[in-house]
Amino acid sequence: MGYNSSDFILHELKSGQERAFDYIFRKHYKGLCAQAMLYLKDLDTAQGLVQNCFIKFWEKRSEVTEIQNIPAYLSFMVRNQCIDYLRKEKVIAKAHNEHESGKTHAENSTENVVMLHEFEEELVIALSNLPERCRMAFEYSRFEDLTYPEIAKKMNISVKAVEALLSRALKSLRSELKEYFPLLLLLLGVIR
The missing domain is CATH 1.10.1740.10 (RNA polymerase sigma factor, region 2, helix turn helix motif)
Structure with missing residues (x-):
């Protein structure tokens, strides 16, 4: 679909x-x-x-x-x-x-x-x-608590690519949720 x-x-x-x-x-x-x-x-x-x-x-x-x-x-x-x-x-x-x-x-x-x-x-x-691969990397990191090398292996990409995807995801979330920045920090801390 x-x-x-x-x-x-x-x-x-x-x-x-x-x-x-x-x-x-x-x-x-x-x-x-x-x-x-x-x-x-x-x-x-x-x-x-x-x-x-x-x-x-x-x-x-x-x-x-x-x-x-x-x-x-x-x-x-x-x-x-x-x-x-x-x-x-x-x-x-x-x-x-x-x-x-x-x-x-x-x-x-x-x-x-x-x-x-x-x-x-x-x-x-x-x-x-979020773009699908950014969302996937973010979810692996924040919800499944995977390390960058584990995410890289799961997504069949380099660790540098994982860092880039996560950086892009966080930048996008910070931008879209800037009014709620303290709550976003709390969420990232709770789920990490």
């Missing part, structure tokens, strides 16, 4: 074409895992939650023509799943709240949550907009 319009992909998905689903999954999975990591701080939990979102997405494929923006729709699903998960894990939330105090913290939290939501949507879009 080529890089066709979003409408075509949604039409194919609605008619039950698994290749359309596979395309969407491969394009957005890693970015959505990064989004979930910002909430959950646990890669296994984040990956499981994102996989559940994709299962629901497939199950609701007959309704997909109502979707205007696939990355934003999936990001919204993941965010809601993360929030539901964290609500169920009230013990963690309670422990966190006991260490924090005062109304000022609550106000800052609300601002941070809003900014985090905006960042998540922009991150998913920015990752999906």
Whole structure:
């Protein structure tokens, strides 16, 4: 399947074409895992939650023509799943709240949550907009924790080429997400 319009992909998905689903999954999975990591701080939990979102997405494929923006729709699903998960894990939330105090913290939290939501949507879009080889190198480095020589071997390119791809990916992400630079640094630190 080529890089066709979003409408075509949604039409194919609605008619039950698994290749359309596979395309969407491969394009957005890693970015959505990064989004979930910002909430959950646990890669296994984040990956499981994102996989559940994709299962629901497939199950609701007959309704997909109502979707205007696939990355934003999936990001919204993941965010809601993360929030539901964290609500169920009230013990963690309670422990966190006991260490924090005062109304000022609550106000800052609300601002941070809003900014985090905006960042998540922009991150998913920015990752999906990277050229494919840049995105692959970035994902191997940040999500699979591979070294440059390991990435070079996996992609059948030189270590210098890996460095160039990663440099290009980071430059692009820094440019597209400059308003969220502190959160981008946090993400890169968490996933590294």
